Amino acid sequence: xxxxxxxxxxxxxxxxxxxxxxxxxxxxxxxxxxxxxxxxxxxxxxxxxxxxxxxxxxxxxxxxxxxxxxxxxxxxxxxxxxxxxxxxxxxxxxxxxxxxxxxxxxxxxxxxxxxxxxxxxxxxxxxxxxxxxxxxxxxxxxxxxxxxxxxxxxxxxxxxxxxxxxxxxxxxxxxxxxxxxxxxxxxxxxxxxxxxxxxxxxxxxxxxxxxxxxxxxxxxxxxxxxxxxxxxxxxxxxxxxxxxxxxxxxxxxxxxxxxxxxxxxxxxxxxxxxxxxxxxxxxxxxxxxxxxxxxxxxxxxxxxxxxxxxxxxxxxxxxxxxxxxxxxxxxxxxxxxxxxxxxxxxxxxxxxxxxxxxxxxxxxxxxxxxxxxxxxxxxxxxxxxxxxxxxxxxxxxxxxxxxxxxxxxxxxxxxxxxxxxxxxxxxxxxxxxxxxxxxxxxxxxxxxxxxxxxxxxxxxxxxxxxxxxxxxxxxxxxxxxxxxxxxxxxxx
Numbered sequence: 001x002x003x004x005x006x007x008x009x010x011x012x013x014x015x016x017x018x019x020x021x022x023x024x025x026x027x028x029x030x031x032x033x034x035x036x037x038x039x040x041x042x043x044x045x046x047x048x049x050x051x052x053x054x055x056x057x058x059x060x061x062x063x064x065x066x067x068x069x070x071x072x073x074x075x076x077x078x079x080x081x082x083x084x085x086x087x088x089x090x091x092x093x094x095x096x097x098x099x100x101x102x103x104x105x106x107x108x109x110x111x112x113x114x115x116x117x118x119x120x121x122x123x124x125x126x127x128x129x130x131x132x133x134x135x136x137x138x139x140x141x142x143x144x145x146x147x148x149x150x151x152x153x154x155x156x157x158x159x160x161x162x163x164x165x166x167x168x169x170x171x172x173x174x175x176x177x178x179x180x181x182x183x184x185x186x187x188x189x190x191x192x193x194x195x196x197x198x199x200x201x202x203x204x205x206x207x208x209x210x211x212x213x214x215x216x217x218x219x220x221x222x223x224x225x226x227x228x229x230x231x232x233x234x235x236x237x238x239x240x241x242x243x244x245x246x247x248x249x250x251x252x253x254x255x256x257x258x259x260x261x262x263x264x265x266x267x268x269x270x271x272x273x274x275x276x277x278x279x280x281x282x283x284x285x286x287x288x289x290x291x292x293x294x295x296x297x298x299x300x301x302x303x304x305x306x307x308x309x310x311x312x313x314x315x316x317x318x319x320x321x322x323x324x325x326x327x328x329x330x331x332x333x334x335x336x337x338x339x340x341x342x343x344x345x346x347x348x349x350x351x352x353x354x355x356x357x358x359x360x361x362x363x364x365x366x367x368x369x370x371x372x373x374x375x376x377x378x379x380x381x382x383x384x385x386x387x388x389x390x391x392x393x394x395x396x397x398x399x400x401x402x403x404x405x406x407x408x409x410x411x412x413x414x415x416x417x418x419x420x421x422x423x424x425x426x427x428x429x430x431x432x433x434x435x436x437x438x439x440x441x442x443x444x445x446x447x448x449x450x451x452x453x454x455x456x457x458x459x460x461x462x463x464x465x466x467x468x469x470x471x472x473x474x475x476x477x478x479x480x481x482x483x484x485x486x487x488x489x490x491x492x
Contacts, residue, residue, distance in 0.1 A: 093160025
């Protein structure tokens, strides 16, 4: 069987369905003043809570604010479909371009991306007319942040924003996985035979590999959704025929760097041999030639990983670690069934599942410019140093970590140079010590750096490969400083 893979948007009319109502409810107009937050304000009359559409004022930041933003807490997660903006009432203040960020928490953001990859939304051209932007893909969020990028400057104009968000309520069914657990959905009648499928699943994780869904049939039918090196892969086989030399397996892939701890939205729609595979705003379509049109799966579907090891097409990818949300298999809410302990759900090992997405201690931070850095306090004047972190980058060069030793004994620097990590030890009155480790670490994937140091010995382990760490045994003295800088250094 041959398969053509096209990165286009395709709509199967057979999967359209009518909602009980349109998802266009206004979500901002009824909020309290405490739901609004901003980086600054021009004065009290231009506070963040005046940023409601049709209001008698509007939000404007301080003229000294170099990175202005306006933030709205919706109180709960909603499915968002559109945004509308105005300028400040009866003024020359309006925003002509802006970016929009969304997220579950006010410290973890995902940018809204328009078609073509542009993150800049068009704004207003006067203070009173409304500019409405309809999102070309729906997303869910509790928090929204608007970042002005350009604004009117004629006649003394400045940043001015009034806004409204449009969407509808969103029921969230969440399940957390630790990599050693699984939920099994037992097909009614111990078999599933379908001509068309509609599968939806949301996920977020920091792991670049993990099995999300897996099911098999005795006639060679297969359905697997897995994350590999931060990219999502869908494997489907409608059955194979030795006589007609038909290999029914196809593979579609979409997305990249999906291991960023942000929610990603996956939809799989199949009608016969046609498959639509959508990850966030990207749709990949597979058109496969062959004699089979039905997907015949036996007994069960594994969600979040496979515990049993006796399956003929068992994925080699490890089980999923992270959070899954709203797993729907042809209209069946799998997580809700698991929460209600429905008899169609089996938990291997009868492990206790967590129906909440607990905050992960590891929080990724993006350093978007040369002046960005993170300062972390340290234990002062200790004879041993231990530092561990993860990073990913496409840059050939860049400062990863820097710290000054106590008692003017020098400094230590970890930097990325031509895809490897350079360790540099500065000592007053002595030649600096410099060593390199690793290879092609600027590939965009997460890499672990583990550093341990004491007098005359430094050990650097990359990606937890303990069999080949870098060891420096030159004479030097370690007395830890009180500050560590990541991603850059504070300028004096």
